[in-house]
Amino acid sequence: MRNTAKITTAVLAAGALTLGLSACGSDSGSDSKDSALIVAATSVPHAEILGYVKDNLAAKEDLKLEVKEFTEYVTPNTATQSGEVGANFFQHKPYLDDFNKKNGTTIVPVTTVHLEPLGLYSNKADKLADLKDGATVAVPNDTTNEARALKLLEENGLIELKAGAGNEATPKDIVKNPKKLTFKELEAAQVPRALDEVDAAVINGNYAVEAKLSPKKDSLVLESATDNPYGNFLAVKKGNEKDERVVKLGKLLNSPEVKKFIEDEYDGSVIAAF
The missing domain is CATH 3.40.190.10 (Periplasmic binding protein-like II)
Structure with missing residues (x-):
């Protein structure tokens, strides 16, 4: 998924943008606390973790959450930058730093959740x-x-x-x-x-x-999990870090319930990083 134009990535990104974002409403990037926070995520484990939060924890925080799944790593960032989604959950800091540098985007990490050992x-x-x-x-x-x-x-x-x-x-x-x-x-x-x-x-x-x-x-x-810089995090466009919905989701993603879900569901293949 090198960001220098690979044909496969470009096609996947275009397809994901067409299929994954066509249903995104105009409120997806809104900072209104009453609208759903739409989060772009790759399916495993990110969308599964978000699905657990949506089904089991979000109501307690009065958080409306919608998850949009993608099959590649480009569109979730471009959609977050454009406001078509309010946040994303799929990447680590070295990848984000490289993406921002090459694409002029201003995506920032909010809450580190887990590590997926390579x-x-x-x-x-x-x-x-x-x-x-x-x-x-x-x-x-x-x-x-x-x-x-x-x-x-x-x-x-x-x-x-x-x-x-x-x-x-x-x-x-x-x-x-x-x-x-x-x-x-x-x-x-x-x-x-x-x-x-x-x-x-x-x-x-x-x-x-x-x-x-x-x-x-x-x-x-x-890959060893010790001192590993590749933890995956919730990310938003710079300036949206204090969106009330983002703050709520970050708190839930670092909750004891999510840690237990990760431990039970993935048996060491995914490791909680909080």
């Missing part, structure tokens, strides 16, 4: 050592998640990146590649679907869960 998966290898020389590894193609995927491989001894590659690292920044791995760069949502076509794939936690993979049980290696 993992390396394979249908052809049972453990890391089984990966053959010359193996093809699929990775997300957006700037921050590609760098994150490469860092995971580096931390587990498969490659070495040049010093200072940082959050914009790509396969071009690999300086040591003892197994002579090749990389297939795909939009993040497409990576799980390519698992049978490659030797291994680094998959975002939400898409792994959606594909019925258990990061905790099925991954060859899994």
